[in-house]
Amino acid sequence: MNVRAIFIDMDGTLLKASNSISRRNMEAIYKLNNQGVKIFLATGRHYEVTTPYHKEIGLRTPMICLNGAAIHDAETGRVMQMKTVQLNEERFHQLTAESPCNVLIHTANGLYCKQTNEEIDYWTKVGKIPPRYIGDLRQANYQDVLKYSVRTDAPSPQISALFKNEAEVIDWNDGFELLAPNVSKWSAIQSLITEYKISPNEVVAIGDGPNDIEMLCHVGIGVAMGNASEKVKAAADYVTGHHENDGLAEFIERNLLKLNELYAI
Template sequence: MNVRAMFIDMDGTLLKSSNTISSRNMEAVNSLINQGVKVFLATGRHYEVTAPYHKEIGLRTPMICLNGAAIHDAVTGKTMQTKTVRLNEERFHHLTAVNSWNVIIHTANGVYCKETNEEIDYWTKVGQIPPRYIGDLKQANYQDVLKYSVRTGTPCPKISAIFNTEAEVIDWHDGFELLAPNVSKWSAIKSLLQEFRISPSEVVAIGDGPNDIEMLRYVGTGVAMGNASDKVKQAADFITGHHENDGLAQFIERYLLKSKQSYAI
């Protein structure tokens, strides 16, 4: 396996449920970097809650954030590329306001949300930047939306399908997310591969969520975590261990580190 780059999802992949990087995962990633492989983070998180982990690992590569809607410079954190999504706002807010769903809107200037919760409190703690607005989003003065996140608590594919003509839809077990059409982690990866002159065939991507399916499918080697759904696993070439059991490190150690394998896959 001739690998020049690896793109790693964060939640459910790099991180344990405690939002920490295990020493084994850290060691495996650093060994890969020392071997000359470029390692990138590709996450649904926004920049402020990605950068601390990027720094902890010591990465020097751009960060793919918000499922590919933003790419941030490794050093300055400035956006290298953004893709904004435009919805029929009146219809969107009418649909979401009549239900007891939380709505989180990620913009180029920060996060706006209907109400706060444990996850948003964590974002504020890690990113050290609170939401710009909490309350009735019809009254919020936001622009340049990169991602809408609707937390319904249950799968809602019939509701999310309403937005198929306006946006790229990602369905989760507890809601859905909306991005600009044709935006994904894979679309951002393609952009970076052109910049670094790396072929998709020389790339490994690893993840566990529905937002990872495209990148797992289209890179040279796609790896699904053991905690991924069957749909995600079907898009992958390999399935590794659970994120609580260092599945990321398991794959790197077994297949990518020169000292531990013979490149005969």
């Protein structure tokens, strides 16, 4: 297999728990890039907290953000593609406003949330843009929603299932996320590889979360991190090491660099 592109998840894959990129991961990416492989980030994060890492690596490829709801140009940050989700807002807020959960609403114009937390404080520090609104979201004036995130601190499939006729649902151990129907990292990858004239069979994707499953299933080589759940690992072709042990670099070093060297001969 000739690998022409790799799509890399960020949290739990590229990044350590400290939100840093290890030297080994960085060096492996540099070597792969020098062999002509296109490197893309594909993340659930919004643009402002993706681009600092994208620049740190020195990438010039578009960024897949918010689980595929937005694709941003690397040079300008311009939105190349945006998929908004339409919910019955009154019903959504009836289900979430009085519940002991946090709600994050990512829009084309910024973040709206029920309450702040350590993660949002980190986003503000890195992205240098605070939430546009914090409080009772029934009183917020927002539009062009790209992703709803409901944090319940526990799996909540019985609640998320109520939205499956309106949205693409991603269930997490601490809640769920809602996107426009048929939107995923994979749908965004399809758009980009079509533009670059790359076959899915020439693509590698690597990640650790339920939002990565679809892309792992559809590319030429799907790679799950060692810290991924058993469901994510079952969807992958390979399982590499834990993100705290440079599992991304481990896979690149053992497989992709050697594989592409063979094709370069």
